[in-house]
Amino acid sequence: MTKPARFFRNAGCGWLCIDKGVIRAVWVMIAFLPLFSCTAERQPCLTPKTASLNIKCVHFSTDTATTTVDTALPMAVFGALTAKGTQSVIYKGASSAFTISLSPVADSCQWLVTTDSLNFPFDTLGFYYERKLKFLSNACGYTYFYALTSVTTTHNNIDSVIITNPSVTNDVNTKQLKIYIHPSF
Amino acid sequence: MLTQSSLKYIFILLFSFLLTGAVDATAQQDTVVAADTVAIADSAVRKPELTTHQLVVGFDIAGPLRNALDASRYGYEIAADYYLHKELYLAAEAGWGGCKAAYTDLKYTTTNAFLRLGFNKVLIARENSKDWGGLLLGLRLGAASVGRSVADYMVTDSLWGGSAGTLPAKNLGAYWVEVTAGVRVELYKGLLAGWNVRGKFLLNTKQLEELAPLNISGYGRGDKNSVFDINFYLSYAIRWGR
Numbered sequence: 001m002t003k004p005a006r007f008f009r010n011a012g013c014g015w016l017c018i019d020k021g022v023i024r025a026v027w028v029m030i031a032f033l034p035l036f037s038c039t040a041e042r043q044p045c046l047t048p049k050t051a052s053l054n055i056k057c058v059h060f061s062t063d064t065a066t067t068t069v070d071t072a073l074p075m076a077v078f079g080a081l082t083a084k085g086t087q088s089v090i091y092k093g094a095s096s097a098f099t100i101s102l103s104p105v106a107d108s109c110q111w112l113v114t115t116d117s118l119n120f121p122f123d124t125l126g127f128y129y130e131r132k133l134k135f136l137s138n139a140c141g142y143t144y145f146y147a148l149t150s151v152t153t154t155h156n157n158i159d160s161v162i163i164t165n166p167s168v169t170n171d172v173n174t175k176q177l178k179i180y181i182h183p184s185f
Numbered sequence: 186m187l188t189q190s191s192l193k194y195i196f197i198l199l200f201s202f203l204l205t206g207a208v209d210a211t212a213q214q215d216t217v218v219a220a221d222t223v224a225i226a227d228s229a230v231r232k233p234e235l236t237t238h239q240l241v242v243g244f245d246i247a248g249p250l251r252n253a254l255d256a257s258r259y260g261y262e263i264a265a266d267y268y269l270h271k272e273l274y275l276a277a278e279a280g281w282g283g284c285k286a287a288y289t290d291l292k293y294t295t296t297n298a299f300l301r302l303g304f305n306k307v308l309i310a311r312e313n314s315k316d317w318g319g320l321l322l323g324l325r326l327g328a329a330s331v332g333r334s335v336a337d338y339m340v341t342d343s344l345w346g347g348s349a350g351t352l353p354a355k356n357l358g359a360y361w362v363e364v365t366a367g368v369r370v371e372l373y374k375g376l377l378a379g380w381n382v383r384g385k386f387l388l389n390t391k392q393l394e395e396l397a398p399l400n401i402s403g404y405g406r407g408d409k410n411s412v413f414d415i416n417f418y419l420s421y422a423i424r425w426g427r
Contacts, residue, residue: 042288050342080345082344082346083345084346087344101344101345104340104342104345104347105342105345105346105347109345133340133350135394135395135397137397137408138397138399138406138407141290141338141339142290142291142338142339143340144340
């Protein structure tokens with residue numbers, strides 16, 4: 001009677017006799033060896049490391065309107081008041097959405113804003129917040145997330161500001177601040 | 186709820202079964218037998234008369250290989266299983282290891298010991314009472330005790346400037362479940378070789394949020410909620426009569 005074939009047949013085989021089953025097993029094991037291609041290299045950081053404060057600029061279309069419309073600023077300038085001086089970013093092209101960052105070395109910071117690089121004076125936005133140390137991953141290390149407590153503003157071109165979401169993280173899709181621009185800017 | 190990672194591991198396990206099944210089918214093509222003869226042989230196969238106990242003790246030979254390839258981590262693992270009944274094995278694996286993160290913005294070391302307990306089930310019918318190889322499917326519950334050194338970190342920001350800080354040393358626990366699949370073959374009179382693929386799912390992710398270890402020996406990357414792993418075991422079987 002013939003026995004049914006098995007995956008690993010080794011019956012009747014001596015120490016030096018390696019049958020087909022063992023060869024197959026070794027082959028399958030070798031096929032997995034590429035999985036060991038790990039090295040001491042640090043994994044690449046694939047998530048944003050800096051928490052972004054995302055701003056939407058709006059205005060009321062009329063004095064009696066209850067809903068807002070997006071306000072495209074023609075060439076907005078945002079300038080961070082840092083210890084090294086004012087670091088400015090000029091947005092070339094009309095936009096109503098902007099992204100800035102908060103200082104990880106203090107519990108408050110200031111940004112200058114103007115609606116157009118040719119339109120002065122600037123408004124000053126003051127941000128007050130709590131810093132929260134956040135471990136992202138071993139690839140990215142640590143960063144700071146923030147909880148906004150208040151935002152102040154001057155009123156040259158800005159009417160008012162509203163915190164729509166106090167949590168400032170590395171999520172680039174969540175808007176934290178709505179800036180109401182004077183319609184006549 | 187099945188996540189994408191869970192589906193990936195299930196796919197890998199199914200692929201492993203299909204792979205071994207395909208090889209088995211190829212082997213069977215070499216044997217031409219009558220259908221009634223096969224039926225008799227199968228009925229004999231499914232009712233083995235086991236008269237021996239078996240305790241298998243092994244060592245993960247992939248550990249030293251990984252240690253040589255990756256200087257940031259090390260780990261060693263031993264494994265044992267004991268035959269209970271009906272192709273069911275009680276399985277235990279234990280080991281120790283550590284890792285070192287030495288980056289410009291993050292520096293710490295960890296050491297840990299781990300233990301995994303569970304069961305293996307042999308899926309292919311035993312050919313005879315001396316046939317101890319086969320395809321194994323298993324389930325494990327794993328736990329690790331992790332000791333982390335003081336951690337130095339630095340947050341860099343090109344606009345505002347960076348800041349540095351220190352986290353105190355801490356002892357952590359990690360718990361996970363594993364689904365395993367693998368094959369084992371007897372090379373020579375009690376000397377066994379085999380491999381296991383493992384899908385691991387971390388249970389206490391919250392506790393590791395402050396600083397997940399670069400590597401938890403026995404589990405894998407501490408900052409991943411699910412990981413894939415593989416072990417190659419060289420083992421010795423101790424058998425004695427019932």
